[in-house]
Structures are given as C-alpha cells and as structure tokens.
Amino acid sequence: GAGVSQSPRYKVAKRGQDVALRCDPISGHVSLFWYQQALGQGPEFLTYFQNEAQLDKSGLPSDRFFAERPEGSVSTLKIQRTQQEDSAVYLCASSLMSSAGRGDTIYFGEGSWLTVV
Amino acid sequence: DQQVKQNSPSLSVQEGRISILNCDYTNSMFDYFLWYKKYPAEGPTFLISISSIKDKNEDGRFTVFLNKSAKHLSLHIVPSQPGDSAVYFCAASLTGKLIFGQGTTLQVKP
Numbered sequence: 001g002a003g004v005s006q007s008p009r010y011k012v013a014k015r016g017q018d019v020a021l022r023c024d025p026i027s028g029h030v031s032l033f034w035y036q037q038a039l040g041q042g043p044e045f046l047t048y049f050q051n052e053a054q055l056d057k058s059g060l061p062s063d064r065f066f067a068e069r070p071e072g073s074v075s076t077l078k079i080q081r082t083q084q085e086d087s088a089v090y091l092c093a094s095s096l097m098s099s100a101g102r103g104d105t106i107y108f109g110e111g112s113w114l115t116v117v
Numbered sequence: 118d119q120q121v122k123q124n125s126p127s128l129s130v131q132e133g134r135i136s137i138l139n140c141d142y143t144n145s146m147f148d149y150f151l152w153y154k155k156y157p158a159e160g161p162t163f164l165i166s167i168s169s170i171k172d173k174n175e176d177g178r179f180t181v182f183l184n185k186s187a188k189h190l191s192l193h194i195v196p197s198q199p200g201d202s203a204v205y206f207c208a209a210s211l212t213g214k215l216i217f218g219q220g221t222t223l224q225v226k227p
Contacts, residue, residue, distance in 0.1 A: 004160070031213075033214065033215075035217075040126075040219070040220075041219055041220070042121075042123075042206050042208075042217030042218050042219045042220050043161070043206070043215075043217045044217070045214045045215065045216065048213060048214055055213075056212075056213070056214065091160055091161075093160075098213075106163065106215070107160075108160030108161050108162070109160050110158065110159055110160050111160055
C-alpha cells in the first residue's frame with residue numbers, strides 16, 4: 001500500500017491478556033517509530049528502529065512492552081499481561097530518513113486502538 | 118516533565134479570521150519544531166516545520182513563528198477555513214525522535 005498500515009485497527013483485551021500490534025511501514029523506509037497516545041494527550045515516544053536495529057527503547061513504559069522488527073520492514077509491538085492503563089492508541093510511523101530529522105519525512109499510520117477491560 | 122506544552126486545549130475561530138495556536142518548550146537543544154494536524158480516527162499528518170536557527174517559516178495560509186528567547190512557537194492560519202477544524206499538535210525534534218505537546222482542538226465556524 002501507499003501508506004503506513006497498522007493492524008488491528010481496534011482491539012479489546014481482557015486484563016492480563018497478551019496483545020500484538022502490527023505495523024507495515026512504507027516500502028523502503030529505514031526508520032520506524034512507535035508512539036502511544038492516551039485519550040486527550042499527545043503521542044508519546046515508545047521506541048525507534050533503524051532497519052532491524054532497535055536504537056532507542058527509552059520510552060517503553062515497562063518490561064511488559066516489547067517491540068521487534070526482525071527483517072527491517074514489518075514491526076510488531078507486543079504487550080504482555082495487559083493492564084487498564086495500557087488503553088491507548090498505538091501509532092506507528094516510518095521515515096525514509098535515518099532519524100526523525102525535520103519531521104516532514106515522517107508518515108504516521110492510523111493507529112491501533114487498544115482498550116483493556 | 119512535559120518538555121513541550123500546549124496550554125490551550127481548544128480554540129474556536131470564525132471562518133476567514135486568523136487562528137493562532139501556541140506552544141511552549143523547555144529544552145533548548147531541540148533542533149526542529151513541527152506542527153501536525155490530526156483528524157479523528159486518522160494518524161497525524163505533517164503541516165509545517167521550522168529549524169531552530171530560523172524565526173519564521175511560511176507555507177501558504179500557514180506561518181510558524183519561533184521565539185527562542187521565550188522558548189515559544191506559534192502557528193498562524195490565515196484565513197481560517199472550516200476544513201482546518203482538527204486537533205493540532207506541536208512537536209519538537211531531539212536525537213532522532215519527536216516529542217509532542219498535548220494538542221489543541223481548533224474549531225472553525227462557518
């Protein structure tokens with residue numbers, strides 16, 4: 001596809017359940033970012049990949065959060081033992097550049113809406 | 118601590134008038150500042166940016182002003198149109214990632 005694709009678009013998980021969120025970046029894009037956006041807040045940085053290398057995971061809120069991009073294209077964000085405070089929109093973004101740069105080269109997906117009940 | 122702040126959660130403007138959205142930041146190491154626009158159920162889309170070495174950047178109806186001494190930037194939309202109604206996020210670039218403000222919901226009334 002032409003843009004960043006995320007699946008599932010909507011996910012309802014029971015507390016304690018594990019979830020996996022998928023991101024298909026724009027073909028050929030080097031950088032991939034995951035952001036978490038809580039209701040009424042701005043996106044907050046979670047982690048950043050350059051190709052398959054995870055260069056920054058400083059934003060992951062706990063060791064229940066894990067992200068991978070094994071072949072340098074598709075990425076998966078996994079949340080283990082979900083809790084209510086994990087309810088948020090998870091945004092994936094990709095860029096042809098090797099970093100966020102000026103920001104104008106970053107393209108966001110529509111997000112995966114996670115609700116933990 | 119919030120490094121990028123948008124203190125106005127919402128703004129309502131009449132069509133044709135100017136919309137001014139404000140943003141404050143704390144970290145003087147930011148190298149680029151950006152504005153993103155977000156419609157419901159969509160991801161943010163890039164609107165306009167400014168380098169930290171500039172004080173103004175203009176693109177059509179959109180102008181961003183940067184006041185480094187005050188650590189403040191603003192987005193001006195002139196003239197405002199109903200299609201501009203959306204959530205606007207201010208963001209700053211640091212070490213390869215973006216740090217976002219909380220967003221301001223702009224409503225442009227016909």
